[in-house]
Amino acid sequence: xxxxxxxxxxxxxxxxxxxxxxxxxxxxxxxxxxxxxxxxxxxxxxxxxxxxxxxxxxxxxxxxxxxxxxxxxxxxxxxxxxxxxxxxxxxxxxxxxxxxxxxxxxxxxxxxxxxxxxxxxxxxxxxxxxxxxxxxxxxxxxxxxxxxxxxxxxxxxxxxxxxxxxxxxxxxxxxxxxxxxxxxxxxxxxxxxxxxxxxxxxxxxxxxxxxxxxxxxxxxxxxxxxxxxxxxxxxxxxxxxxxxxxxxxxxxxxxxxxxxxxxxxxxxxxxxxxxxxxxxxxxxxxxxxxxxxxxxxxxxxxxxxxxxxxxxxxxxxxxxxxxxxxxxxxxx
Ligand code: UT7
Numbered sequence: 001x002x003x004x005x006x007x008x009x010x011x012x013x014x015x016x017x018x019x020x021x022x023x024x025x026x027x028x029x030x031x032x033x034x035x036x037x038x039x040x041x042x043x044x045x046x047x048x049x050x051x052x053x054x055x056x057x058x059x060x061x062x063x064x065x066x067x068x069x070x071x072x073x074x075x076x077x078x079x080x081x082x083x084x085x086x087x088x089x090x091x092x093x094x095x096x097x098x099x100x101x102x103x104x105x106x107x108x109x110x111x112x113x114x115x116x117x118x119x120x121x122x123x124x125x126x127x128x129x130x131x132x133x134x135x136x137x138x139x140x141x142x143x144x145x146x147x148x149x150x151x152x153x154x155x156x157x158x159x160x161x162x163x164x165x166x167x168x169x170x171x172x173x174x175x176x177x178x179x180x181x182x183x184x185x186x187x188x189x190x191x192x193x194x195x196x197x198x199x200x201x202x203x204x205x206x207x208x209x210x211x212x213x214x215x216x217x218x219x220x221x222x223x224x225x226x227x228x229x230x231x232x233x234x235x236x237x238x239x240x241x242x243x244x245x246x247x248x249x250x251x252x253x254x255x256x257x258x259x260x261x262x263x264x265x266x267x268x269x270x271x272x273x274x275x276x277x278x279x280x281x282x283x284x285x286x287x288x289x290x291x292x293x294x295x296x297x298x299x300x301x302x303x304x305x306x307x308x309x310x311x312x313x314x315x316x317x318x319x320x321x322x323x324x325x326x327x328x329x330x331x332x
Contacts, residue, residue, distance in 0.1 A: 002174040002176075003131075003174065004130070004131055004133065004172045004173070004174055005127070005130075005131065005172070005173060005174070005176075005177065005178030005179060005180065006126060006127035006129075006130035006131060006138070006170040006171070006172060006173075006178050006179045007170065007171060007172075007173040007175075007177045007178035007179075007328035008168045008169065008170055008178075008296075008325070008327070008328060009070060009169050009170070009171045009328065009329065010066055010069055010070035010072075010168065010169040011066070011166070011167070011168050011169075011293060011296045011297050011300055012062050012063075012065035012066035012069055012166070012167050012297060013062055013065070013164065013165065013166040013167070013290075013293060013294045013297035013298075014058050014059075014061035014062040014065065014164065014165045014166075015046040015058075015162075015163070015164040015165075015284060015287075015294070016046045016047060016048040016049065016058065016163055016164070017046070018046060018047045018048070018049050019044050019045075019046060019047075020044060020045050020046070020047045020162070021043065021044040022036045022037065022042070022043055022044065022159070025155075025158065025159055028152050028153075028158070029152070029153065029154070029155035029158060029159075030155055031155045031159060036159045039259075039261075040159065040160060040259050040260060040261075040281070040285075041259065041260025041261070041263075041279075041281045041282055042159065042160065042260075042281055042282060042285045042286075043282045043283065044282070044283055044285070045161065045162025045163070045283075045284055045285030045286075045287075046162050046163055046164055046284060046287075047147045047162065047163055048145050048147060048163040054086070054087075054088035054089075054094075054145055054148070055084050055086050055087060055088055055094050055143045055144060055145045055148075055165070056088045056094045056097035056098050056101065056143075058143050058145065058163065058164060058165035058290075059082055059084075059094060059097075059098045059141045059143035059165045059167070060097075060098050060101040060102050061165065062141055062143065062165040062166055062167040062293075063080070063098055063102045063104075063139055063141055063167045064102050065167075066139065066167045066168070066169055067102065070169055072137065072169060074102055074103035074104050074105065075103070075104070075105050075106050076106075076136075076137050077104045077106065077107040077137050077138070077139055078106070078107055078108075078129075078134075078135040078136055078137055078138060079107055079108060079109065079126070079129060079135050079138045079139070080095050080098060080099050080104055080107050080108075080109040080138070080139045080140075080141065081095060081109065081110060081111075081112055081122040081125060081126055081138065081139070081140045081141070082094045082095035082098060082109065082110075082111045082112070082122075082141050082142075082143060083111070083112045083113075083114065083118030083119045083121065083122040083140070083141070083142045083143070083289035084111055084112075084113070084118065084142070084143050084144055084288075084289050085113060085115050085116075085118065085144055085146075085149075085288050085289065085316070086144045086145045086146060086148050086149055086288070087111055093109060093110050093111040094111055094143070095109030095110050095111050095141075096109050098141060104139075107139075112125065114186075114289075114315065114317065114319045115194075115288065115289075115315030115316035115317050115319055116256050116258060116286070116288050116289065116291070116313055116314060116315025116316065116319070117184070117256070117313040117314065117315045117317070117319035117320055117321055118142060118288070118289035118315070118319075119140065119142035119166070119289045119290070119291075119292045119293055119311075119313070120182070120184070120256075120292065120311055120312075120313045120321050120322075120323050121184055121319070121321065122140045122142070122289075123140050123168070123170070123179065123182075123311070123323060124179070124182040124184060124321070124323060126138040126140050126170045127170065127178070127179035127182075130170055130171070130172050131172075133172075136171060136172060137169065137170075137171055138169075138170045138171075139167055139168070139169055139170075140167065140168050140170065140293075141165060141166070141167040141293075142165065142166050142167075142288075142289035142290045142291075142292065142293045143164070143165035143166075143289060143290055144163065144164070144165075144287055144288035144289050144290055145163045146161035146162060146163055146217075146286070146287065146288055147161070147162070147163050149196060149215065149216055149217050150216060150217060151213055151216035151217065153213075154216065154217075156219065156221050157216075157217050157219050157221075159285075160258070160259075160285055160286045161217070161285055161286050161287070161288070162284050162285035162286065162287050163287060164284055164287040164290040164294055165287075165290050165293075165294075166290050166292070166293020166294045166296065166297050167293060168293055168296065173328060175328070176326065177305070177306070177325075177326045177327065177328035178325060178326060178328060179323065179324075179325045180243065180324050180325060180326060181239060181242065181243055181323070181324040182239075182321060182322065182323040182324070183235050183238060183239050183242070183321055183322050183323075184319075184320075184321040185231070185235060185318075185319065185320050185321055186317055186318070186319050187317070187318045188317065188318075190224075190227060190316075190317060190318030191316070191317060191318070193219070193220045193223045193224050193227070193318075194217070194218070194219045194220070194224050194315075194316040194317075194318075195217075195218055195316060196214070196215060196216065196217060196218065197209070197212075197214035197215075197218055198212075198214035198215055199214075199215050225259065225261075225262065227314070227318055228258060228259070228262045228314040228320075229261075229262050229265045229266075231314055231318070231320045232255070232256070232262060232265075232266050232312050232313065232314040232320055232322075233265050233266045233268075233269035233270075234269070235312065235320055235321055235322045236253070236266050236269065236270050236310055236312040236322045237269050237270055238322070239310060239322040239323070239324050240270060240310070243324055245308060245310075245324070247270060247271035247272045249308055250270070250272055250276060250308050250309075250310055251276065251303075251304070251307035251308050251309060251327075252276055252277075252278060252299065252303070252307060252308075252309045252310070253266065253267055253270065253272060253276060253277045253278065253309075253310050253312065254278045254292050254295050254296060254299075254309055254310070254311045254312075255267075255277065255278065255292075255295075255311070255312045255313070256286075256291050256292060256312065256313035256314060256315065257279070257280060257281035257284065257285070257286055257287070257291040257294075257295065258281075258286045258291075258314065258315075259281075259286075260279070260281055260282075262314070263277060263279065263281070266312055270310070278295040278296070278298070278299050279295075280294060280295055280298050288315070291313075292311055292313065299331075300331040300332075301331040301332060302331060303327050303329075303330070303331040304327065304330050304331070305327060305328060305329055305330050306326060306327065307326070307327040308324070308325075308326055308327075309324075309325050309326075309327055310322055310323070310324055311323040311325070
């Protein structure tokens with residue numbers, strides 16, 4: 001029997017115009033272009049400037065581009081899932097705002113909070129909605145305005161993050177293509193190593209929390225690095241084994257772009273060469289939920305129908321996972 005799978009039928013992205021290069025960060029904090037390049041692989045990142053614009057602004061741009069590119073009427077979308085760690089508001093969900101702005105009049109929407117693994121979690125979730133037969137067209141958007149929660153006095157975090165959004169359209173197919181498997185993991189004991197200390201219900205905002213700079217990202221970099229290297233590599237190897245995939249059978253690794261060294265370690269563990277690894281960390285930095293769709297967007301022209309792609313991510317929470325899909329169309 002032919003089973004229904006969710007295939008990605010289109011991809012689009014949006015990055016703001018403003019380029020924050022390493023040279024500019026050298027003027028803000030005690031760092032160098034060389035240190036940042038060697039330790040992370042990042043040369044520049046994009047920053048959303050302007051008053052009153054949040055993550056939904058970029059998410060809407062990506063979704064509008066996606067709909068235009070795929071020739072899809074906004075009213076045809078059933079569901080929009082927005083993966084983000086930097087929602088416009090605590091509530092309502094950023095997905096709701098994007099649905100409204102992009103004219104998705106018949107869709108419902110919700111946000112997924114899984115930090116840097118958010119896009120992967122959301123695609124896995126979207127695929128389930130489609131496989132049940134309940135939904136025909138689902139949009140997943142990964143969007144983050146990390147500059148809103150980055151402390152530009154903290155050299156260990158401000159060099160890493162950037163802003164951006166990427167969106168994919170998922171539809172049902174019985175051709176054997178699509179989302180074939182995923183492994184998702186969570187370990188809340190890692191929360192203390194990467195989080196925003198104040199602003200939530202446990203520690204609501206006060207003058208003291210603001211003065212203590214607790215509304216910015218707090219990260220114990222080397223602790224997170226160790227967990228990320230181990231877990232992103234393991235879960236990627238695990239999904240290969242589970243699906244009896246050899247390195248030769250994998251066309252692409254689409255990894256979360258947190259640190260070039262984490263990506264290299266993952267590829268090495270999977271036994272695949274650098275020519276199969278999607279990389280754009282040098283130009284966008286770590287855009288959290290947007291890294292993987294922005295990679296797919298950048299590499300779309302090289303993708304071929306039938307390509308086996310592994311997505312892999314690791315992020316705050318801790319959250320991590322891998323996803324195996326068979327690409328459904330030839331990129332232009
Ligand atoms: O995306 C979600 C998950 N996040 C991640 O996966 C990020 C994982 N972590 C990392 O990517 C890396 O840990 C960082 C890029 C954040 C830091 O690199 P590192 O090689 O782990 O450096 P470190 O934190 O061990 O620090 C080494 C040294 C320290 O100086 P001392 O104590 O050895 O004198 C830091 O103070 O580098 C110093 N340092 C810097 N020096 C110049 C930290 N940041 C900087 C900087 N410029 N920007």
